[in-house]
Amino acid sequence: MAGSRIPRQLFLQGVAAVFMFAFTSLYMQIPGLYGPEGILPARRTLRPQGKGRWPQLWETPTLLWETPLLGLDTAQGLELLSLLGTLLALGALLLHQLRHLLVYLLLWAAYLSAYQATLTYHFETQCLPTPASWFAHHLPVWLHKLGVVATFLIEIAVPPLFFAPVRRLRLAAFYSQVLLQVLIIVTGNYNFFNLLTLVLTTALLDDAHLAAASGNSRRKKTPTSWPKALLALLALLLELAVYGLLACGVVHCFGLEADWKQRTVHSKTTFTFHQFSQWLKMVTLPTMWLGAASLAWELLTALWRYMV
Incomplete structure (x- = not known):
């Protein structure tokens, strides 16, 4: 770990x-x-x-x-x-x-x-616009629609990756949340809830990644055994499968089409409000159980490390 x-x-x-x-x-x-x-x-x-x-x-x-x-x-x-x-x-x-x-x-x-x-x-006590809100308001409409699509993706589809067994998937989830929260901070004054979200996502980081990001990594290259190489390959395949599934889901649910002549992207929701509500009801409970199991695991491992 x-x-x-x-x-x-x-x-x-x-x-x-x-x-x-x-x-x-x-x-x-x-x-x-x-x-x-x-x-x-x-x-x-x-x-x-x-x-x-x-x-x-x-x-x-x-x-x-x-x-x-x-x-x-x-x-x-x-x-x-x-x-x-x-x-x-x-x-x-x-x-x-x-x-x-x-x-x-x-x-x-x-x-x-x-x-x-x-x-x-x-x-x-609702939020107030920031100076950057004026510029965001005057962006092209198709870009606004893509922003909505990205918000759905990051706020609904990405959070389950917080519990992913692959480290790179967790880091991708972290940076996508950071991007969304920073853009929200720039374009709207929601007090400190964005900062709190950013703080909570720091749990997805680790010492090795922070050291590598700061240029202080001193890891020595050692020969990799075949079991580790196999696990690394399986992790890469899982990562690619998740990215592919997210891309296909976004294209299907929002009908994304690129118009190369007009240099724009068309999008529309292909699901009804009822379908969306039913889907939320279906995934909410398993997600809560996943979070509870993850928290229990972390507590037990922390207790074990303390006792040992």
Whole structure:
């Protein structure tokens, strides 16, 4: 199994960075959204219901119930919580010693507390276009359609490759997700969910790949035995088969046709909404079981390495 020391640190740093951006973004929006004169003042969201301390905390788990003990109102408590969360996340990002389970537990608890007092309606906090959105809007229509096709491919067909036994397939899935998330970041402001997706995909990397990408690989060439050569050949055939299946599926499902005279590509959906819904119902449960089995395997192998 390839080493994962560097990806593990990247993951922990990435999670800390996402928390930092999340708390910073929230802090900047508090006056206009949750302050006394905001769209939805936080004091209206968190109102004591006359219940006991623990039932109230169980129903709405947030540390903001304790802000009156500090002489602060709910909005001020939310600002304090956001500042403390930002500083703690920044510390975990920069200092190796703070990348500890307790620190991340505190960050989770702080953001859960803040979430209880924020807007729960999409259209009151929906994303905003970026300067690059104007340029993306004026791209050719056929390119927009290809973008939709690529989004379907990367968001639906590619994620199962996260669990592929072939390392190159997992790396291909990683880079396709990176490409999609970067393009989304460039053309729309979706806060930190794209960053969180990028952080999660770092689990697909390993030390050997990162060393090779940075030019620090010092692997020595050794003679390959015939079993390893056979496995490598089978892995290559599987990889080519997967790419071919994805290409055929995309061409079939979206009716892709190249028009060389007009230098364009025609596409249309060849499936109905009902067919798509039925297909999702069919693959969702097996995919969840695959993810659960993969997580269980990683936990068991990590426990075994720890015990040995």
